[in-house]
Amino acid sequence: MISLLPRYLFNFVFFTLIQVLVLNNIQLSGYINPYLYIIFILTLPFETPGWLLLLLGFTSGMVVDIFSNTPGMHASATVFLAFLRPYALRLMAPRDDYQPGSIPTMGYYGFSWFMRYSILLVLAHHLWLFFIEVFSITHFFSTFLRAVSSTFFTMLLIIISQLFSQGKKQGR
Amino acid sequence: MRNFFRFIVKYHFAILFFIIEAVSLLLVLNYNAYQRSTFLSSSGSFTGGLYQKYNSGAEYLMLREINEDLSRENAYLRSSLPESFKASRDYFNVINDSTSQQEYLYRSARVINNSTNRRFNYITLNKGKLNGIHPEMGVISNRGAVGIVKNVSDNYATVISIINTRLKISAKLKASGFFGSLEWDGDSYQHVYLHDIPRHANVNVGDLIVTSGYSSIFPEGILLGNVDHVELEKGASFYRIRVKLSVDYKNLAFVEVIDHITRNEQVELEKETEDD
Numbered sequence: 001m002i003s004l005l006p007r008y009l010f011n012f013v014f015f016t017l018i019q020v021l022v023l024n025n026i027q028l029s030g031y032i033n034p035y036l037y038i039i040f041i042l043t044l045p046f047e048t049p050g051w052l053l054l055l056l057g058f059t060s061g062m063v064v065d066i067f068s069n070t071p072g073m074h075a076s077a078t079v080f081l082a083f084l085r086p087y088a089l090r091l092m093a094p095r096d097d098y099q100p101g102s103i104p105t106m107g108y109y110g111f112s113w114f115m116r117y118s119i120l121l122v123l124a125h126h127l128w129l130f131f132i133e134v135f136s137i138t139h140f141f142s143t144f145l146r147a148v149s150s151t152f153f154t155m156l157l158i159i160i161s162q163l164f165s166q167g168k169k170q171g172r
Numbered sequence: 173m174r175n176f177f178r179f180i181v182k183y184h185f186a187i188l189f190f191i192i193e194a195v196s197l198l199l200v201l202n203y204n205a206y207q208r209s210t211f212l213s214s215s216g217s218f219t220g221g222l223y224q225k226y227n228s229g230a231e232y233l234m235l236r237e238i239n240e241d242l243s244r245e246n247a248y249l250r251s252s253l254p255e256s257f258k259a260s261r262d263y264f265n266v267i268n269d270s271t272s273q274q275e276y277l278y279r280s281a282r283v284i285n286n287s288t289n290r291r292f293n294y295i296t297l298n299k300g301k302l303n304g305i306h307p308e309m310g311v312i313s314n315r316g317a318v319g320i321v322k323n324v325s326d327n328y329a330t331v332i333s334i335i336n337t338r339l340k341i342s343a344k345l346k347a348s349g350f351f352g353s354l355e356w357d358g359d360s361y362q363h364v365y366l367h368d369i370p371r372h373a374n375v376n377v378g379d380l381i382v383t384s385g386y387s388s389i390f391p392e393g394i395l396l397g398n399v400d401h402v403e404l405e406k407g408a409s410f411y412r413i414r415v416k417l418s419v420d421y422k423n424l425a426f427v428e429v430i431d432h433i434t435r436n437e438q439v440e441l442e443k444e445t446e447d448d
Contacts, residue, residue, distance in 0.1 A: 025407045050185035058192050065199075069409050072199025079196060083189040132200060 004045060004103075011040050012060060015161075020067035023157075032146070034153040035074075037064055038125055039161060041082055042118055045103045050086060057082030070133075077129035084124055092117050106162040118158055123151045204372070276391055277431040279304060281311075281329070288361040288421045292338055295319060295331040297427065305329045308389060310430040316395035316418035317341070317383055318427055329429075334396070335361050335421055342387045343396050346380040348373055354381070354396060354415065361421050363400060366413040373411065375402050381415050388438045390430065 019037040026034065041057050048056075061078030065071050089104065092113065099108070106114040126147040134143045180187060281303075285296035299305050301324045309321045311331050319333035320341075332339050337358045343366060344351035352368035366381060379399040385392025400416040432438075 051188050054185070054188050054192050058196065061196070070200075071203040072196040072201075073204070076193055076196035076200060079189065079192045083185075083193075086185070132197075 008040070008044065011043070015040050016060065016063050019064055024064075024068055032150050032153050034150060034157050035064075035126065035129070036154060036157045036161070038078060038081055038122065038154075039118075039158050041078060041085065042121060042158070043103060043105050044085075046089065046098050053082045053085060054079055073129065073132050076132060077125050080128045081121055081125040084121060088117060088120050092120075105165070106159070107165070114162065115155075115159075119151070119155060122154050122158070123147070126151045126154065275432065275434055277433060278428045279431060280426060280428050281305070282426055283424050284328075286421065286424055288335060291336075291358040293333045293336045293361075293421070294322070295333050295424070295427075297321075297329045297331060297429070298327070299429070300324045300327040300329050302326050304431065305429050306431075308435075309432070310390040310394075311427050312390070312394055312430060313419055313424060313427045315420070316397065317390055318419055318424065320389055321429065331427075333421065334364060334417065334419075341390075341396070342384040343381050344384040345369065345373065345375065345399075346382045346393070351384045351386070352410075352413075362417055364397070364415050364417060366399075366415050367410065369411045369413060371404055371409055371411060375399060375411055375413060377402060388432060388435050388442075391432075 015037045019035065023034050023036055026032075037060060040060055041053070044053065044056065057078040057080075058075050061075035062071075064074045064078075068074070089098075094109070094113070098104075102108040104114075104117065109117075127144070130143050130147040130150070131137075279299065281297040281299040283295055284298045285294075287293045287295075295311070295318065297305070297311075305321060305324050307321050307324060311318045311321060317334065319331040319336070320339065321329050322332045323330045334341060334354070335356045337356050339356070341354040342351060343354040350369050350373040352366050354364055354366050356364045369375060377399050381396045381398060383390040383392060383394040383396060395418050397415040397417040397419075399413055401414040403412040403414075405412065
């Protein structure tokens with residue numbers, strides 16, 4: 001457990017930097033903003049206690065907020081994501097449950113499991129974020145479309161980053 | 173008590189979630205102007221609707237008093253027609269009794285010198301200290317705000333005009349109320365730039381820009397111009413808005429100087445508050 005600490009510290013710093021320095025400047029056709037930093041919350045170990053999950057969600061969201069001048073927006077969305085994570089994991093549990101010592105990544109549980117798990121959470125996060133940003137339901141459809149198309153691109157980036165880190169671990 | 177603790181321990185995850193979520197939403201509402209304005213205005217429309225309902229009921233019961241008020245107002249308006257005043261040499265002399273709470277006085281003046289081709293453009297007026305003109309008074313023409321009085325001599329006044337890179341004016345979008353500062357970039361005498369409008373604001377070409385009334389120099393709502401070009405750079409949090417000025421500085425003859433009668437009171441109060 002402790003041995004994972006440096007790795008997650010690196011993940012946190014690395015993905016936050018990628019987010020604020022590169023991805024925040026990407027705005028494809030006014031619709032699509034990928035938010036890769038939430039992969040940090042997605043790949044935390046199974047044994048992470050709930051309170052730590054929420055606090056880490058708040059911290060990582062707040063850091064991105066501070067860089068993009070939107071206090072609270074990302075924080076609230078990421079806390080929501082952290083809140084949903086245990087339920088999503090329970091919903092997606094394989095028949096023989098999660099193996100002790102494994103973490104929820106593509107390397108351990110395969111492409112299709114990881115896709116289902118992360119699409120659900122990323123979509124929830126993006127919907128929350130975009131609706132907080134717009135703060136009304138008058139443009140419901142266009143906001144929804146923005147969330148969905150951004151989810152697509154976030155997923156693309158998440159999969160790519162997972163492929164990169166896959167090589168370091170032995171498969172299951 | 174023990175049951176209470178057991179409840180907290182059992183549901184600590186959900187409780188913690190609600191607490192942290194409340195904190196972040198509070199942050200959103202406190203620090204993001206856009207969310208705050210929609211939040212407040214939607215609650216305002218609720219209370220506003222309630223008041224309107226109440227008023228339409230109460231109004232009917234008070235028709236007699238309303239009629240009286242209206243006839244009194246008619247009399248007042250009639251008495252404030254130009255014919256009811258003695259016109260002095262250069263301005264309408266408003267009789268200053270305790271019932272007329274006048275806030276702004278307008279004095280007409282003529283432009284006798286003007287420039288548009290420098291970075292620091294000034295205008296000279298043919299009225300000065302003897303005509304009741306003092307520094308820091310606003311100057312407008314019939315087409316909109318022109319500038320602010322800078323120095324006065326006995327018979328003349330110089331005005332720092334809006335097309336002067338040393339002047340910043342607090343301005344706002346008339347439709348949405350977002351305010352920012354208006355600044356000239358020293359380039360074209362017909363265009364200035366409006367800064368500090370956040371990206372959440374809805375800005376369209378053609379929107380009217382008016383004075384905000386925060387500076388205690390101009391009254392609220394004096395026309396400055398309309399939006400000519402809007403630009404939002406990638407990743408920027410503020411718009412870059414070019415404003416076409418409503419006043420044509422090449423063709424400026426008669427202006428009015430605004431005397432804000434209660435200005436000193438406001439400035440002193442604000443200074444006192446800042447010093448505290």
